[in-house]
Amino acid sequence: MISAVLLLLLIAAVVIGPFIWRVSISDIDVVAGLQGPSLAHPFGTDDLGQDLLARMIYGGRISLAVGLAAMLVSVFVGTLIGALAGMSRGALGYALMWLTDLFLSLPQLPLLLMLIYLFRDGLKAMFGPEGGIFILIVLVIGGLRWMPVARLVRAQFLSLREKEFVEAARALGASPVRQVVRHILPNALGPVIIAGTIDVAAAIIAESTLSFLGLGFPPDTPTWGRILYDAKDFLDIGPHWALFPGGAIFIAVVAINFIGDGLRDALDARKVI
Amino acid sequence: MSQYILRRLMIAIPSLLGISVVLFVVLALAPGDPFSELATNPNVPPEVQAALRAKFGLDDPIYLRYLHWITAMAHGDWGFSFVSRVDVDTLILQRLPTTLYVVGSSQLLALLIAIPVGVYAATRPYSLFDQLANTFAFIGFSLPTFFTGILFILVFSVKLDWLPFVYTSVPGSGIPWLLEMIRQAIMPVMVLGLFQAASMTRFVRSAMLDVIRLDYVTTARAKGLGQAKVIVKHVMRNAMIPVVTLIALQMPAVFGGAIVTEQIFRIPGIGSLLISSILANDTPVVMAVTFVFACLVVLFNLIADVLYGWLDPRISFR
Numbered sequence: 262m263i264s265a266v267l268l269l270l271l272i273a274a275v276v277i278g279p280f281i282w283r284v285s286i287s288d289i290d291v292v293a294g295l296q297g298p299s300l301a302h303p304f305g306t307d308d309l310g311q312d313l314l315a316r317m318i319y320g321g322r323i324s325l326a327v328g329l330a331a332m333l334v335s336v337f338v339g340t341l342i343g344a345l346a347g348m349s350r351g352a353l354g355y356a357l358m359w360l361t362d363l364f365l366s367l368p369q370l371p372l373l374l375m376l377i378y379l380f381r382d383g384l385k386a387m388f389g390p391e392g393g394i395f396i397l398i399v400l401v402i403g404g405l406r407w408m409p410v411a412r413l414v415r416a417q418f419l420s421l422r423e424k425e426f427v428e429a430a431r432a433l434g435a436s437p438v439r440q441v442v443r444h445i446l447p448n449a450l451g452p453v454i455i456a457g458t459i460d461v462a463a464a465i466i467a468e469s470t471l472s473f474l475g476l477g478f479p480p481d482t483p484t485w486g487r488i489l490y491d492a493k494d495f496l497d498i499g500p501h502w503a504l505f506p507g508g509a510i511f512i513a514v515v516a517i518n519f520i521g522d523g524l525r526d527a528l529d530a531r532k533v534i
Numbered sequence: 535m536s537q538y539i540l541r542r543l544m545i546a547i548p549s550l551l552g553i554s555v556v557l558f559v560v561l562a563l564a565p566g567d568p569f570s571e572l573a574t575n576p577n578v579p580p581e582v583q584a585a586l587r588a589k590f591g592l593d594d595p596i597y598l599r600y601l602h603w604i605t606a607m608a609h610g611d612w613g614f615s616f617v618s619r620v621d622v623d624t625l626i627l628q629r630l631p632t633t634l635y636v637v638g639s640s641q642l643l644a645l646l647i648a649i650p651v652g653v654y655a656a657t658r659p660y661s662l663f664d665q666l667a668n669t670f671a672f673i674g675f676s677l678p679t680f681f682t683g684i685l686f687i688l689v690f691s692v693k694l695d696w697l698p699f700v701y702t703s704v705p706g707s708g709i710p711w712l713l714e715m716i717r718q719a720i721m722p723v724m725v726l727g728l729f730q731a732a733s734m735t736r737f738v739r740s741a742m743l744d745v746i747r748l749d750y751v752t753t754a755r756a757k758g759l760g761q762a763k764v765i766v767k768h769v770m771r772n773a774m775i776p777v778v779t780l781i782a783l784q785m786p787a788v789f790g791g792a793i794v795t796e797q798i799f800r801i802p803g804i805g806s807l808l809i810s811s812i813l814a815n816d817t818p819v820v821m822a823v824t825f826v827f828a829c830l831v832v833l834f835n836l837i838a839d840v841l842y843g844w845l846d847p848r849i850s851f852r
Contacts, residue, residue, distance in 0.1 A: 363552045365783065366835055368827035370790030371808060375824050376560060378812045466678045470790070473680045474797055474809055486680075493684055493798070500688055507681040515676040522672075 264519035271513055272325065274318065316483040317506060323484045324465055325513070327398055331464035334403025336457045339410025344441055346411065347418025358415070361408045369405050373467065376401045377476055394478050402467045410456050417449035451528040458521035462514045469510050485510050535843060542839045546832050553828045554607070558600050561821060607825070613818035615811075622822045626804055630826070633803030636722055637792050643727030644734050649770075651731075652738025656746060656773075657765060667735060674732025679791045683725045683798035690721060722799045726791050730784070737780045741773040775845045782838030785831050 346357040377397060384393035421427060422445060430444050471477035472486030480487070485506040492502035606612075612622040655664040690696050745751065746769050754768045755761075793805030800806065804823050811819035843849050 363549055363556070365786075366549055366828075366831050367553060367556065367786065368789050368824065368831050369786045370793050371824040371827040372557075372560075374793075374808060374812055375557075375820055378815075378820060379560065462676070469678060470680060470794055474794070476809075476812060489680065489684065500692070503684050503688070507684060511677055511681060514678070515673060518672065518676050 264516035264523075267512060268516040268520065271321070271509070271516070274321070276322070313488070313502065313505060316488060317485065317509060320482075320484040320488060320506070321509060321513075323395075323478065323482065324468055324486070324510070327395065327402070327468040327484075328461040328465040328513075328517075330395075330399040331402040331406070331467070332457050332460040334399060335406040335460050335464075336410055336453060337407075338404065339407035339456075340414050340446075340453060342407065343411035343414025344418060344446070347415040348422065348437065348441060354415075357411075361411050364405070365408045367405070370467075370470065373401055373405060373471065374474070374476060377471065391478065391482055394482075398468055398471065398477065402464045406460055406463060406467075410453060410460070413452045413456055414449055417452065418445060421445045421448055455521055455525050455528060458517060458524060462517040462521070465510065465513055465517075535847075538843050538849070539840055542836055542843075546836045550829065550832050551604075553832070554604055554825065555600065557821065557825060557828070558603060559596075561817075562596055562599070612822045615816055615819050618816075622818050625807065625819065626822060626826055629802055629804045629807050632801060633792060633796065633805060636719065636726065636795070636801060636803060637788060639719065640723045640726035640730060640792075641788070643723055644730035647727070647731040648734035648738050652735045653742055653765065653770060655735070656739045656742030657761075659743060664739075667739070671732045671735045674728055675736075677729070679725055679729050679794045680798060682729065683721075683795060686721050686725055687798070722795045722801060725798075726788070726795050729791055730788060733784065734777070734781065737777050738773070741776045742769060744776075745769050745773045771845065775842065778838050778841050778845065782835050785834045789827050789830060 342357055342361065346354045346361075349357075380397055381394070384397050387393060422440075427440055427444050430440050435443070468477060468484065469486030469489070472484045473490045475490055478484050478487060480491075488506040489503055489510075492506070495502060610623060612626070614620075615622055615625055618625060651667050655661075655667045658664055746765075751764060751769055754764045759768075789805075792803070793808060795801070796803045796805035797809055804826060808820065808823040808827075810816075811823065
C-alpha cells in the first residue's frame with residue numbers, strides 16, 4: 262500500500278511537476294554550480310548550475326515512460342510467443358521454447374550495448390536523436406525481456422486449453438483465435454500482470470544502466486541514469502548530485518517490486534505456508 | 535554420470551551456435567559498412583575498393599559470410615582491434631582473468647551470505663530475523679549496482695577514506711602488494727556480491743520452505759536426529775537443487791552487473807573493454823567480447839547442469 266502511494270506520488274511529481282516548478286532544465290549559471298540543496302534549488306545544482314529538480318522531473322518522465330513502454334513490448338511479444346507455443350501441438354511449440362531458452366542464455370547487457378552501438382546512428386537519422394534512441398531502447402529492452410512472460414503464458418495455456426469451458430467453446434464452433442482471445446487469455450492474465458509489473462522495474466534499471474554507461478539518451482537529455490553518470494566524477498564535492506537521481510531510481514524500483522510482490526500474494530492462490 | 539555430462543555438452547554446443555547466429559545476424563542487419571571510410575576516401579580508386587570487398591568476402595551471401603566468420607572464430611582468429619592494433623584474442627585473454635576473479639569472488643561472497651541467512655530464515659519463517667532478511671533482500675535487489683557502487687565510493691572512499699576507488703593493476707609481488715590487491719577488490723566484490731546475495735537469499739529461503747514441510751523431514755526428526763543434522767543433511771541437500779538452476783539463470787545478470795561494476799571502479803576487465811570499444815567504434819572487439827560473455831554464460835549453465843546431476847542423481851539417468 263505504501264509503495265503504491267509512493268509510486269503514485271512519484272508519477273504525479275513527474276507529470277504535474279513541470280507546471281509547478283517552472284525552472285528551465287538547461288539554464289546555465291556557472292556561478293551557482295555544484296550547490297547543495299537550498300530554497301532556490303531544492304535538489305541543488307550540477308557543475309553548470311543547472312537546476313537538478315527540474316532536470317530530474319524531466320528525466321523521470323523519460324525513465325518511467327521507457328519502463329512502461331518496454332514492459333508493453335515485452336508483455337506483447339511474450340504473450341504472443343507463449344500463446345503460440347501453448348496452443349500448438351507440434352514442432353512449432355518446441356521450436357519456440359527452444360528459442361525462448363536460447364534468449365534466456367543470451368548475455369543481456371552486452372547484447373543490449375552491442376545493439377545500441379550498431380543501430381544508434383541509423384535510427385537517429387530517421388527519428389531524430391531523442392525519438393530514435395527512445396524507440397531503440399524500448400524495443401531492445403522489451404525484446405530481450407519477453408522470455409519469462411512467454412514461459413508463464415505457455416504454462417498457463419497448456420493447462421487451460423484442456424479445461425471444460427474451452428472444450429465447450431470449441432464444441433460450439435469457436436475458432437482457435439476466438440478461443441484464445443475470449444476464453445483462455447483472460448484466465449491466463451494474472452501471472453502476466455505480475456511479471457509485467459516486475460518488468461517495468463527491470464526496464465527502468467536497464468535504461469538507467471545504459472544511460473549510466475554513457476550509451477543511452479544523448480547527453481543533453483537528463484534521464485536519471487544520465488544525471489548519475491554526470492555526477493559520478495564529482496562525488497567528493499557534490500554528493501547531492503548523485504544521491505537524488507540514485508534515490509529516485511531506487512524508490513521507483515522498490516515501489517514497483519513491492520507492488521508486484523503484493524499482486525502475487527493477492528492473485529496467486531499458491532501461498533508459501 | 536559421464537554420459538549425462540556428454541549429453542549436456544551436446545545441448546550446450548547448439549545453443550552456443552544459436553547465439554553466434556543471433557550475434558552475426560544482428561551485425562549483418564546493422565546499418566553501416568566496415569568499408570564506409572574507404573568509400574568516402576578519394577585516394578582509394580573504386581577498383582581497389584571492389585577488390586578489397588571481394589577479398590574480404592563482403593559481397594557474399596550472408597550464410598557464406600557466417601560460415602566464414604564462425605570457422606575463423608573456431609580457429610582462434612578473432613580479428614584485429616582497430617584501436618589498439620593488437621589481436622583481439624590477446625586483448626581479451628589479458629583482461630579475462632581480472633573479470634573472472636572479481637565475478638568469482640563476488641559469487642563466493644554471495645553464497646557465503648545467502649546460504650546461512652536463507653537457511654536460518656527458513657527454519658524460523660515469519661520471525662523477526664526472517665522479516666528483516668526479507669526486507670533487506672528486497673532492498674538489495676532493487677538497488678541497481680551502479681547506485682550501490684556510487685554509495686560505497688561515497689561512504690568508504692570519500693567520507694571515511696578507507697579504500698581506494700580506482701582499481702590499479704601494477705605488477706608486483708610480496709605481502710604489501712598482495713594486501714593492496716585485496717584492498718582494492720573489496721568494494722567491487724562487495725557491490726556485486728551483495729546484489730547477488732539479495733536474490734539468492736530469497737531463492738534459498740523459498741526452496742528450503744518447500745522442502746522443510748515434506749514428510750521425510752518429519753520422519754528424520756521423529757527418528758530423533760538433531761535439528762542441525764536434519765537441516766544440513768536432509769533438507770539443504772534437496773533444497774539446493776532448484777537453487778542451482780536459479781543461480782545459473784542469474785548468470786547473464788551477474789555478467790551485466792560485472793560490466794557496470796568494472797566501469798565504476800575502472801577495473802581493467804573485459805566489461806570495461808566492451809564499453810571502451812563501443813565508445814571507440816571498435817567493432818571486432820565488441821563482437822568478440824559479446825561472444826565471450828555468451829560463452830561464459832553457456833559455460834556456467836553447463837556447470838550448473840553438472841552440479842544438478844550430482845545433487846540429484848535421478849536426473850542423470852533420465
